[in-house]
Amino acid sequence: MCGRVNVVVLCRHLEIDFSTSQPPAITALHSTSMANSEYGYVRNFEQWDALPPSNWIVVRIDGRGFSKLCKKYDFEKPNDKRALILMNAAAIEVVRSLVDIVLAYGQSDEYSFVFHESTTLFERRAAKLATTVATAFTAEYCMQWSSVFPDKPLERPFPTSDGRCVCYPKRKVLRDYLSWRQADCHINNLYNTTFWNMVLKGEMGNAEAEQALKGTVASDKNEILFSRFGINYNNEPLIYRKGTVIYRAYDDHNAHDGNASTSDGKVADPESRTQMEKERKKRMKARVVLEHVDIIGDAFWDARPYILAAKRGEEMHE
Numbered sequence: 001m002c003g004r005v006n007v008v009v010l011c012r013h014l015e016i017d018f019s020t021s022q023p024p025a026i027t028a029l030h031s032t033s034m035a036n037s038e039y040g041y042v043r044n045f046e047q048w049d050a051l052p053p054s055n056w057i058v059v060r061i062d063g064r065g066f067s068k069l070c071k072k073y074d075f076e077k078p079n080d081k082r083a084l085i086l087m088n089a090a091a092i093e094v095v096r097s098l099v100d101i102v103l104a105y106g107q108s109d110e111y112s113f114v115f116h117e118s119t120t121l122f123e124r125r126a127a128k129l130a131t132t133v134a135t136a137f138t139a140e141y142c143m144q145w146s147s148v149f150p151d152k153p154l155e156r157p158f159p160t161s162d163g164r165c166v167c168y169p170k171r172k173v174l175r176d177y178l179s180w181r182q183a184d185c186h187i188n189n190l191y192n193t194t195f196w197n198m199v200l201k202g203e204m205g206n207a208e209a210e211q212a213l214k215g216t217v218a219s220d221k222n223e224i225l226f227s228r229f230g231i232n233y234n235n236e237p238l239i240y241r242k243g244t245v246i247y248r249a250y251d252d253h254n255a256h257d258g259n260a261s262t263s264d265g266k267v268a269d270p271e272s273r274t275q276m277e278k279e280r281k282k283r284m285k286a287r288v289v290l291e292h293v294d295i296i297g298d299a300f301w302d303a304r305p306y307i308l309a310a311k312r313g314e315e316m317h318e
C-alpha cells in the first residue's frame with residue numbers, strides 16, 4: 001500500500017497543498033510564490049487542534065490575578081455587587097456575539113460558555129475558540145468598566161483572562177460539570193461570607209478566623225452566621241449563592257424541539273444550508289436571559305428542554 005504522498009497541485013491561479021495533516025491550504029499564486037515555496041514548510045509546525053465532533057464544548061475563562069485587582073480597586077468583601085454586574089454584562093455580550101453558545105454560567109472571576117455539541121464555529125479549533133471568547137470577554141469587561149465604576153478609573157495593568165476548552169461527550173457529563181461549578185460557588189460563598197463576617201464584624205484577625213473555621217461543615221457555618229451575626233444564609237442574595245446563568249430563550253418552544261418542518265409540510269433536512277441559516281437567524285433573534293437560579297436540580301432543565309436539545313431532526317439521547 002502506498003504511504004503518505006506529498007502532492008502540490010498547481011491550477012491556473014491556485015496552489016493547493018495536500019502535504020500536511022491539516023485540511024488543504026489554498027493560497028493565491030503571486031510573484032512571491034517561489035519565496036512561499038521556500039519558506040512554506042514552516043506551516044507544518046502548526047498544530048491542528050480541532051476538538052472532536054459530537055462533544056459539548058465548554059470554554060471557561062478566569063480572571064488573571066483577580067485577587068490583586070480586587071485589592072487595587074478595593075472591591076467589597078466577600079462579594080462586590082458591581083464587579084459581578086460587570087462580569088455579567090461582559091458575558092451577555094459574548095453570548096450575543098457567538099450564536100452557538102447555548103448557555104453560560106458565571107461565579108467569582110470565572111465564566112463557562114457552553115457551545116452546542118454540533119457547533120462548527122472555527123472548525124471547532126480549540127485555540128481559536130478559547131482565545132476568541134477570552135479576548136471578547138476581556139474587551140467587553142474593560143469597555144464597560146467606566147459605566148459600572150465611574151468612581152474608579154481603570155488603569156494598567158488592565159484586567160485579563162485566561163481561557164481553556166474542555167469537551168464533554170454527554171449531556172449528563174456537561175450537567176455534572178455545571179453542577180460542579182455551582183457547588184463550588186456555594187461552598188466558597190458560604191465560607192467567604194462566614195470568614196468576612198468574623199473578620200469585619202466579629203473583629204477577629206484573618207488567621208484567627210481561618211483557624212476557627214478549620215474543619216467546620218456547612219451547618220457549622222450557617223450556625224455561626226445566625227447566632228453571632230443574625231444572618232440567615234438562605235436569605236443572602238441569590239446572585240452570591242447561586243452565581244449567574246445566561247441562556248438563549250425561545251418564546252416558541254417548538255422552534256427548537258427537533259420537529260422542524262418546511263412550509264410544504266415535509267420534515268426539513270437538518271443539514272441543509274437554508275435550514276442551518278434559518279436556525280442561525282432564530283438563535284440571533286432569541287432573547288438572552290440572565291438568572292440566578294439552581295442548575296444542579298432537574299427543574300431548570302425540565303422547564304427549558306430546548307437549551308440542550310439535539311440538532312433538528314435528531315433524537316434526544318442519553
Ligand SMILES: Nc1nc2c(ncn2[C@@H]2O[C@H](COP(=O)(O)OP(=O)(O)OP(=O)(O)O)[C@@H](O)[C@H]2O)c(=O)[nH]1
Pocket residue numbers: 062063064065066067068070075076077078079080081083084108109
Ligand atoms: N473582594 C472580592 N474578591 C473577589 C470577588 N470575586 C472574586 N474575588 C476573589 O478573586 C479570586 C479569584 O480566585 P482565583 O481565580 O483562584 O485567583 P486569581 O487571583 O484570579 O489567580 P489566577 O486565576 O490563578 O490568576 C478569589 O480570591 C476571590 O475571593 C469579589 O466580588 N470581591
Ligand SMILES: [Mg+2]
Pocket residue numbers: 062063064065066067109
Ligand atoms: Mg482568577
Ligand SMILES: [Mg+2]
Pocket residue numbers: 062063108109110
Ligand atoms: Mg477563579
